[in-house]
Amino acid sequence: MDKATARVEAFSDGVFAIAITLLILEIRIPELHGAAGNQQLLVALLELWPSLVAFLFSFFVILVMWMNHHEFLLWVRTCDYPFLFANGLVLLMVTFVPFPTAVLARYLGTDAGRAAAAFYCATFFCTSLAFGVLFYSVAQRRRLVRDEVPDEAIARVRRAYAIGRVVYAASIALAFWSAMAGLVLCASLWVLWTRLCYASRDAEGSGAARSAA
Amino acid sequence: MDKATARVEAFSDGVFAIAITLLILEIRIPELHGAAGNQQLLVALLELWPSLVAFLFSFFVILVMWMNHHEFLLWVRTCDYPFLFANGLVLLMVTFVPFPTAVLARYLGTDAGRAAAAFYCATFFCTSLAFGVLFYSVAQRRRLVRDEVPDEAIARVRRAYAIGRVVYAASIALAFWSAMAGLVLCASLWVLWTRLCYASRDAEGSGAARSAA
Amino acid sequence: MDKATARVEAFSDGVFAIAITLLILEIRIPELHGAAGNQQLLVALLELWPSLVAFLFSFFVILVMWMNHHEFLLWVRTCDYPFLFANGLVLLMVTFVPFPTAVLARYLGTDAGRAAAAFYCATFFCTSLAFGVLFYSVAQRRRLVRDEVPDEAIARVRRAYAIGRVVYAASIALAFWSAMAGLVLCASLWVLWTRLCYASRDAEGSGAARSAA
Amino acid sequence: MDKATARVEAFSDGVFAIAITLLILEIRIPELHGAAGNQQLLVALLELWPSLVAFLFSFFVILVMWMNHHEFLLWVRTCDYPFLFANGLVLLMVTFVPFPTAVLARYLGTDAGRAAAAFYCATFFCTSLAFGVLFYSVAQRRRLVRDEVPDEAIARVRRAYAIGRVVYAASIALAFWSAMAGLVLCASLWVLWTRLCYASRDAEGSGAARSAA
Numbered sequence: 001m002d003k004a005t006a007r008v009e010a011f012s013d014g015v016f017a018i019a020i021t022l023l024i025l026e027i028r029i030p031e032l033h034g035a036a037g038n039q040q041l042l043v044a045l046l047e048l049w050p051s052l053v054a055f056l057f058s059f060f061v062i063l064v065m066w067m068n069h070h071e072f073l074l075w076v077r078t079c080d081y082p083f084l085f086a087n088g089l090v091l092l093m094v095t096f097v098p099f100p101t102a103v104l105a106r107y108l109g110t111d112a113g114r115a116a117a118a119f120y121c122a123t124f125f126c127t128s129l130a131f132g133v134l135f136y137s138v139a140q141r142r143r144l145v146r147d148e149v150p151d152e153a154i155a156r157v158r159r160a161y162a163i164g165r166v167v168y169a170a171s172i173a174l175a176f177w178s179a180m181a182g183l184v185l186c187a188s189l190w191v192l193w194t195r196l197c198y199a200s201r202d203a204e205g206s207g208a209a210r211s212a213a
Numbered sequence: 214m215d216k217a218t219a220r221v222e223a224f225s226d227g228v229f230a231i232a233i234t235l236l237i238l239e240i241r242i243p244e245l246h247g248a249a250g251n252q253q254l255l256v257a258l259l260e261l262w263p264s265l266v267a268f269l270f271s272f273f274v275i276l277v278m279w280m281n282h283h284e285f286l287l288w289v290r291t292c293d294y295p296f297l298f299a300n301g302l303v304l305l306m307v308t309f310v311p312f313p314t315a316v317l318a319r320y321l322g323t324d325a326g327r328a329a330a331a332f333y334c335a336t337f338f339c340t341s342l343a344f345g346v347l348f349y350s351v352a353q354r355r356r357l358v359r360d361e362v363p364d365e366a367i368a369r370v371r372r373a374y375a376i377g378r379v380v381y382a383a384s385i386a387l388a389f390w391s392a393m394a395g396l397v398l399c400a401s402l403w404v405l406w407t408r409l410c411y412a413s414r415d416a417e418g419s420g421a422a423r424s425a426a
Numbered sequence: 427m428d429k430a431t432a433r434v435e436a437f438s439d440g441v442f443a444i445a446i447t448l449l450i451l452e453i454r455i456p457e458l459h460g461a462a463g464n465q466q467l468l469v470a471l472l473e474l475w476p477s478l479v480a481f482l483f484s485f486f487v488i489l490v491m492w493m494n495h496h497e498f499l500l501w502v503r504t505c506d507y508p509f510l511f512a513n514g515l516v517l518l519m520v521t522f523v524p525f526p527t528a529v530l531a532r533y534l535g536t537d538a539g540r541a542a543a544a545f546y547c548a549t550f551f552c553t554s555l556a557f558g559v560l561f562y563s564v565a566q567r568r569r570l571v572r573d574e575v576p577d578e579a580i581a582r583v584r585r586a587y588a589i590g591r592v593v594y595a596a597s598i599a600l601a602f603w604s605a606m607a608g609l610v611l612c613a614s615l616w617v618l619w620t621r622l623c624y625a626s627r628d629a630e631g632s633g634a635a636r637s638a639a
Numbered sequence: 640m641d642k643a644t645a646r647v648e649a650f651s652d653g654v655f656a657i658a659i660t661l662l663i664l665e666i667r668i669p670e671l672h673g674a675a676g677n678q679q680l681l682v683a684l685l686e687l688w689p690s691l692v693a694f695l696f697s698f699f700v701i702l703v704m705w706m707n708h709h710e711f712l713l714w715v716r717t718c719d720y721p722f723l724f725a726n727g728l729v730l731l732m733v734t735f736v737p738f739p740t741a742v743l744a745r746y747l748g749t750d751a752g753r754a755a756a757a758f759y760c761a762t763f764f765c766t767s768l769a770f771g772v773l774f775y776s777v778a779q780r781r782r783l784v785r786d787e788v789p790d791e792a793i794a795r796v797r798r799a800y801a802i803g804r805v806v807y808a809a810s811i812a813l814a815f816w817s818a819m820a821g822l823v824l825c826a827s828l829w830v831l832w833t834r835l836c837y838a839s840r841d842a843e844g845s846g847a848a849r850s851a852a
Contacts, residue, residue: 007439007496013220014443017227018657021235021308022447029315038328038389041320045332059308063301067294070220081493081620088489095447095485102455107467115464119471176464194294226646230653231444234661234734242741251754251815254746258758272734276727280720283646407720433652433709440656448660507706507833514702521660521698528668533680541677545684602677 005079015091016066023058026102027051054105058097064193076138077146086137093127117179118172121186125168132161218292228304229279236271239315240264267318271310277406289351290359299350306340330392331385334399338381345374431505441517442492449484452528453477480531484523490619502564503572512563519553543605544598547612551594558587644718654730655705662697665741666690693744697736703832716785725776732766756818757811760825764807771800
């Protein structure tokens with residue numbers, strides 16, 4: 001493995017791991033007044049459902065993004081500045097996720113719920129643009145792609161990314177009509193991302209499992 | 214070592230390390246008013262005992278979870294999507310821990326203490342379910358288990374996990390009767406988890422200690 | 427690779443990754459009062475532009491700092507205490523960045539905007555001093571420099587660092603006259619840092635891309 | 640290198656890196672009221688000096704602790720449960736540091752300054768106890784010590800740790816008399832820790848610097 005790529009992976013993994021863990025900081029503990037008892041606390045915890053929905057949603061979105069990033073980097077032969085900046089753009093969006101998550105947690109279920117959902121969906125539209133730039137920086141005329149990655153795999157992923165951009169854009173519009181409908185459309189893309197088999201998977205999964213540490 | 218497993222370990226380690234370090238953010242510094250002196254500050258620090266109990270408790274719980282996760286992954290030969298999602302479920306619960314910890318710190322010692330303790334115990338019940346799914350994703354018909362792991366070890370761990378689920382469920386009920394009793398029962402499981410010898414330990418511990426960096 | 431250097435890289439990468447991810451915590455979600463609707467939320471989000479400018483600015487500054495640090499460490503043959511402390515000084519400045527970022531986000535666009543921008547530029551002046559100390563600890567009489575790094579590369583980087591210090595100092599003065607002018611001058615240095623080719627890059631980039639995990 | 644030790648190092652490095660980076664979150668940005676201008680902001684930033692002192696102090700303390708932990712782990716041949724728990728105890732104290740730092744930042748320079756300084760020094764007394772347990776878990780009858788570590792090195796470190804404990808205890812008492820005197824005595828130990836040459840350093844520092852990634 002190219003050493004420079006290893007450090008990019010390590011740095012990116014760190015950013016993904018931190019962003020996914022910071023999400024919990026956005027769930028504020030309920031503040032009960034006076035001599036509130038056990039029942040009031042349980043009710044107050046249940047009333048946090050928008051925070052929990054936002055937390056779960058964002059957790060799995062970042063997890064799926066990490067998996068895709070992880071597999072995509074297995075394609076990369078070496079790294080140069082355009083690739084590093086494109087990767088930085090993806091990480092920028094990853095670190096940004098806790099903010100729209102907090103906005104969604106705060107305003108889902110209020111009169112401003114549709115704007116919050118649209119803002120949330122818009123974040124993932126921008127994320128899909130960032131992934132598109134990363135893809136372009138690596139796969140354009142196979143600049144940095146390993147030899148063993150077949151052209152069909154590249155074409156398949158390019159197509160999936162293009163579809164993703166359109167669906168994310170549609171989910172923004174949909175969220176302005178119904179917050180939940182927008183979020184559900186946004187979520188439906190997870191299925192796409194987890195089905196996306198980057199070709200190099202098989203080659204690697206079948207590798208020997210001998211300890212080499 | 215399988216490369217894909219290495220990155221899952223690195224990502225998981227990152228999440229564990231961050232979650233365990235974020236716990237301290239939940240201890241708020243005491244706010245003294247007027248011309249408070251040294252004595253008042255010491256008293257105010259002592260009055261933080263519920264926060265300290267919650268901090269210590271959660272710290273060691275995450276530490277033990279990390280040790281178990283760490284040793285369990287030594288069993289894993291390769292990784293696929295079901296395993297990655299099951300691992301994501303465990304990490305979801307790990308990142309969630311700071312929230313019930315903050316609730317416990319805030320409400321232990323108040324009239325809502327039993328609800329806070331039950332919520333805290335319920336978190337670990339869910340965590341034990343997540344570990345169960347991870348176990349299933351790896352050990353079901355030895356799908357991803359390394360050849361050198363004996364069947365008895367798998368059976369022993371499966372049994373321990375089943376017991377754990379029952380005890381965590383009991384600790385929730387118990388906490389509704391007495392907050393401290395529930396927490397103590399919950400804590401008693403640490404003994405179980407630290408006694409749980411995943412078979413591959415011996416093989417590895419006896420390995421040569423030659424520098425291979 | 428020297429093992430001690432590997433751990434310094436890992437620790438430094440961790441600090442960079444965390445500092446870059448913490449930036450988002452400084453963007454506070456807008457607090458709307460009464461029965462605010464979707465329109466008010468969108469307006470409130472747009473009014474966060476100073477926070478977004480500060481977030482984007484600091485994100486890319488830390489990213490560029492990471493790239494430079496990363497490439498600079500490829501020069502280092504081994505490590506000793508002076509180097510570890512000099513590296514600690516750089517990390518100190520990296521972890522400090524979220525604070526001036528928050529100050530800038532809060533006061534850019536207010537009457538105190540020029541002081542906030544000057545404080546922000548002053549942070550990067552101190553950062554450039556810290557990088558200067560790190561450079562000195564490694565390159566002074568080639569103390570810890572690998573044999574394959576040519577003298578010209580060292581001279582080129584030394585010159586770039588010297589220019590950087592002067593420009594950062596100038597940006598502080600400029601910010602007192604115009605906040606935006608100071609920030610733009612500060613930003614112009616990015617071009618310098620991303621053009622700075624540490625000589626060992628080529629040698630490494632051309633390395634074989636065989637998997638060696 | 641023993642693989643289990645490698646993961647302990649990675650996890651510990653993560654905790655150190657996060658704790659050192661979280662320190663900055665304790666510096667609150669100054670809140671100016673009304674139409675405050677540039678001058679007021681600069682004055683308000685200068686008035687943050689207790690926060691800055693606490694930040695700098697804790698940053699370098701954690702950095703020195705990391706260096707010592709790092710070198711100490713080079714002695715360790717393999718790892719077992721007592722060692723993992725002792726290491727967890729050290730990490731517990733590392734993650735705790737941001738809290739006394741925040742207390743010191745808040746109350747240094749107020750009437751409660753001596754109690755804050757004593758609490759801060761007491762934290763490092765507990766930390767030195769934790770390092771003592773870690774030392775014991777590894778070096779007692781050379782349980783986990785590598786063969787190449789000479790007995791004299793072990794004796795020297797044992798002596799230094801014992802001195803450290805006494806001096807930290809003295810600094811608590813001193814802080815109750817004068818906050819600054821206690822902090823200075825506490826700081827004087829840094830010199831001791833950075834002078835402490837763990838024997839394996841030389842052997843490793845002279846290793847070849849060939850790239851082995």
